[in-house]
Amino acid sequence: MTKEKVLVIGASGQIGVELTLALRKIYGNANVVASDLREENELLKGSGPYVSLDVMNKEMLHVQVIRQNITQIYLLAAILSATGEKNPNLAWHLNMQGLLNVLDIAREEKLHKVYWPSSIAVFGPTSPRKDCPQRTIIEPSTVYGISKYAGEFWCNYFFERYGVDVRSIRYPGLISYKSAPGGGTTDYAIEIFHEALESGSYKCFLKEDTYLPMMYMPDAIRATIELMEAPAANLTVRTSYNVAALSFSPKEIGEAIRRHLPAFTIQYDPDYRQHIADSWPQSIDDSVARAEWGWKPEYDLTRMTAEMLDNLK
Numbered sequence: 001m002t003k004e005k006v007l008v009i010g011a012s013g014q015i016g017v018e019l020t021l022a023l024r025k026i027y028g029n030a031n032v033v034a035s036d037l038r039e040e041n042e043l044l045k046g047s048g049p050y051v052s053l054d055v056m057n058k059e060m061l062h063v064q065v066i067r068q069n070i071t072q073i074y075l076l077a078a079i080l081s082a083t084g085e086k087n088p089n090l091a092w093h094l095n096m097q098g099l100l101n102v103l104d105i106a107r108e109e110k111l112h113k114v115y116w117p118s119s120i121a122v123f124g125p126t127s128p129r130k131d132c133p134q135r136t137i138i139e140p141s142t143v144y145g146i147s148k149y150a151g152e153f154w155c156n157y158f159f160e161r162y163g164v165d166v167r168s169i170r171y172p173g174l175i176s177y178k179s180a181p182g183g184g185t186t187d188y189a190i191e192i193f194h195e196a197l198e199s200g201s202y203k204c205f206l207k208e209d210t211y212l213p214m215m216y217m218p219d220a221i222r223a224t225i226e227l228m229e230a231p232a233a234n235l236t237v238r239t240s241y242n243v244a245a246l247s248f249s250p251k252e253i254g255e256a257i258r259r260h261l262p263a264f265t266i267q268y269d270p271d272y273r274q275h276i277a278d279s280w281p282q283s284i285d286d287s288v289a290r291a292e293w294g295w296k297p298e299y300d301l302t303r304m305t306a307e308m309l310d311n312l313k
Ligand code: NAD
Pocket: 009, 010, 011, 012, 013, 014, 015, 016, 035, 036, 037, 038, 053, 054, 055, 056, 075, 076, 077, 078, 079, 080, 094, 117, 118, 119, 120, 170, 171, 172, 173, 174, 175, 180, 181, 182, 183, 184, 186
């Protein structure tokens, strides 16, 4: 069997840091090259190779892939929903061209596998609000969602036409304590923990009853690795898989935190992100992922809240 050599693009971001560390445990530190436009995250330092890399520079990316004998790419560089609405052109350009650069190089160099995450942001106001199915009406209303939807079909196209083994998950909002979130609508569910511990109160940019699909980072990392390790023959979805874990509102997560910190208070001051959140489903049906590669979440709101507070203390 050929030795795998993995390149993680966007490794200094919220998912990148934890995914890189998890991949290094599987493939060995030296065989997972972390890369990002910004400097190496503190948590990655000393744990394996790092290169400074812009995914938009296709030539440099191609050189790195050849020079480092890369066999798999995990592409995490993107502009997320809230930042995307402030700069739609930049979001479209990075989210699309970055993916096309990686898919082209994967085809040319016959890489073994590519991972690229999509998001629940592909869904829009006309998609079912509850238990949103794998295949349904998809009419996204944010530039981020449009880029994810187009990206899913580019992945499917490269799989069907060129046999590139590209796999994808539509992550819900991800909650983590190790590295900071990068400009999403679901970021409130991380900020709330920091503010609860630092100041005892939080001003939320979403309304109290805004339910959104969410997931704790250890579940997201495990989902990613399980999908990437699944036999190709089991996978019928080459756009992107729905996965689900939690669905809660700001009020509910506030109550979960108050069980640990009884004096914690929340005020609500919705901004432009409310409109984005209102366009997304409240919960997701992930029965296809469960059936095809055995997906099953482990964390509920109570367990996640306890771990988040413990680790942030
Ligand atoms: P993030 O913003 O925290 O990290 C992205 C990283 O990409 C950053 O470190 C950034 O410096 C880097 N980057 C930006 N432009 C680059 C470029 N031109 N070249 C190289 N690196 C560049 O994002 P994240 O939350 O870790 O998300 C990773 C992926 O997962 C994205 O595709 C995102 O859409 C998707 N996703 C995330 C969530 C979530 O809740 N975090 C949910 C759904 C989907």
